[in-house]
Amino acid sequence: MIEDFRLPDLGEGLPEAELVQWLVDEGDEVALNQTIAEVETAKAVVELPSPHAGVIAKLHAAAGDVVEVGSVFVSFRLGDDSAAQDPADENGAAADDEENRPNLVGYGAAPRSSARPQRRRRGTAARTAEVDTAVLEAAPHDALHAVEHDATDTPPERPRSTPPVRAYAKQLGIDLALVEASGAAGIITRADVEAYAERVGVTGDTASAAPEPAPHREVTSDERETRAAIRGxxxxxxxxxxxxxxxxxxxxxxxxxxxxxxxxxxxxxxxxxxxxxxxxxxxxxxxxxxxxxxxxxxxxxxxxxxxxxxxxxxxxxxxxxxxxxxxxxxxxxxxxxxxxxxxxxxxxxxxxxxxxxxxxxxxxxxxxxxxxxxxxxxxxxxxxxxxxxxxxxxxxxxxxxxxxxxxxxxxxxxxxxxxxxxxxxxxxxxxxxxxxxxxxxxxxxxxxxxxxxxx
CATH class of the missing domain: 3.30.559.10 (Chloramphenicol acetyltransferase-like domain)
Known part of the structure; x- marks a missing residue:
């Protein structure tokens, strides 16, 4: 069954949003509440969680597109052939989807299980390629085990942290999947990232570096003016x-x-x-x-x-x-x-x-x-x-x-x-x-x- 997901009102009363990037591709299997895209409204960049567990059937926009609230954003393929069903649920996938359907003004749903939603990786080879070889060589056994576990059939948890911590880890070139969380509810803190960086020998010099300037198009010698859309x-x-x-x-x-x-x-x-x-x-x-x-x-x-x-x-x-x-x-x-x-x-x-x-x-x-x-x-x-x-x-x-x-x-x-x-x-x-x-x-x-x- 194909289920269309329309871009919701994100609680601001704004008529549209710009798609910053997709975090999934067509054919990917996703879990309920897994982040599938980032959109920019007139006020902020917002992460959109998936309202279904299933397979991405079609992406209806490309990065940079301005999408009107209420228009079809992404289509899911639902059913036994696209998403694993909880064997303890005797009422089947339809009942499960009914209970877990999110409130789109708010927005997001909590699954019945107390476990956090899982994010499926796109394959062992692709996942392994994301990890810096130098970091792996310096990483202790438990970190290496985390990477090896990622190649199993059970999809790993998506690391949970705050935006500043994610930005800090990105500056250091550290994959948050390798960092052990000490914060409440499994949240990875800045101290956790610093502790991991010290263990694997990553320096923190880049942490204080100024943010990279926004990319701009080089102006040719015969170009007297440039134009950019007023938005965001x-x-x-x-x-x-x-x-x-x-x-x-x-x-x-x-x-x-x-x-x-x-x-x-x-x-x-x-x-x-x-x-x-x-x-x-x-x-x-x-x-x-x-x-x-x-x-x-x-x-x-x-x-x-x-x-x-x-x-x-x-x-x-x-x-x-x-x-x-x-x-x-x-x-x-x-x-x-x-x-x-x-x-x-x-x-x-x-x-x-x-x-x-x-x-x-x-x-x-x-x-x-x-x-x-x-x-x-x-x-x-x-x-x-x-x-x-x-x-x-x-x-x-x-x-x-x-x-x-x-x-x-x-x-x-x-x-x-x-x-x-x-x-x-x-x-x-x-x-x-x-x-x-x-x-x-x-x-x-x-x-x-x-x-x-x-x-």
Whole structure:
């Protein structure tokens, strides 16, 4: 029996998605919930799990195609001749498929068995070719056994890990199938990858390397211009910024602050062995200062609901962090940021940035934000006039820290100085409220000990 699978609404209300790549071929046998493709919506790259256990009969799109939601995406061949049936199921494959059919808005299904879905490899020769010979020669017995087991009739488990860990392993050239998981529910952590890399003699030098630039087409000497389709993240960002700029009346105010006390504090953190696992920088301090200042100025943590004719004040902070990626600007947010300590915020920012650079930020991570920060200082820029993320009342731009002559205790001294720029929605925030909020953020960054006053 042939079963067509239509591209689902991925929970964003978007009409289409671009196929990034297929992870299966026609004729492949797949398990329920096995990832079969990656698609890019206007917000993120999303992995699509298989809604059936069966054989891929036909792929209805090619990489780069824009597919409308609701159109046929892939066809499966179902039945006894294409997928193994659970011998304990007396009602047959039809009953099994009925129970395991996924909710396509959400999306995915959990099989009756507690075991994780299996991914079938395409053959022993192809699988063996994927493993670096040098790594195999250096690998211990248990790792070699894992590869040998892959050639048996029982398909191996698909390694489970987070997008940053997968990106890190890829940088090191490590196959996650060879890494033993120590995390909860069998999740492979960064520490697991590092431990395996140390065991097999793989260096971690490439882990800190900058991401490879996006491929581009070389322009010939007689070519005066090139054109590219407006779609994906770039299209979504443009639409959101236009909507924000022409809906919310923006006001931007600036404050230049002596942050020498903060940079000295950060230097002491780097020298503290108990904090060496946390990369605490100026952005994390700004994030903490914002969370504290929002307690005193909830107007900056509100939203204008025109349909309901109401102002919605949030009593939590979902802090958006603008991230520049090869695919364009994305603004994922840190949930309940007001509950986090400074090291926790630093870790969350690091994970968020790594996930964004890997192109694995989920749509859910980019919705529901209440206030945002953009770090223009990382590009060597002092200030700017940031545009509000739609639905939010404020966004803070953090500039570069620079050594400058500054008045200090009646004298001129060389100090660490930073410029902060706050844009806010003038429908929700008056100039006085915005200025006082920015002053409080600046006071915390000028004198970190002032956080003791923010109860």
């Amino acid at each position: 993240v770039r299209k979504h960002t443009a639409e959101a910024m236009v909507r924000s700029a022409f809906t919310a009346p923006h006001v931007t105010t600036f404050l230049t602050v002596d942050v020498t006390a903060t940079t000295e504090l950060l230097a002491s953190f780097r020298a503290d062995r108990s904090l060496q696992d946390h990369r605490i920088g100026i952005l994390a301090v700004a994030a903490k200062a914002v969370c504290l200042a929002l307690r005193r100025h909830p107007e900056l943590n509100s939203a204008w609901d025109a349909d309901a004719g109401e102002i919605v004040t949030h009593h939590y902070v979902n802090l958006g962090i603008a991230a520049a990626t090869q695919r364009g600007l994305v603004v994922p947010n840190i949930r309940e940021a007001q509950e986090m300590t400074l090291p926790e915020l630093a870790d969350a920012i690091g994970d968020l940035a790594a996930t964004a650079r890997a192109g694995r930020t989920s749509p859910a991570d980019m919705s529901g934000g209440t206030f945002s920060i953009t770090n223009v200082g990382v590009f060597g820029v002092d200030a700017g006039t940031p545009i509000l993320n739609p639905g939010e009342a404020g966004i803070l731009a953090v500039g570069a820290v620079r050594k400058q002559p500054w008045e200090y205790h009646g004298d001129i001294a060389l100090r660490d100085v930073i410029t902060l720029a706050l844009s806010f929605d003038h429908r929700l925030v008056d100039g006085e409220q915005g200025s006082k909020f920015l002053r409080d953020v600046g006071d915390i960054m000028r004198e970190p000990g002032r956080v003791m006053l923010f109860g």
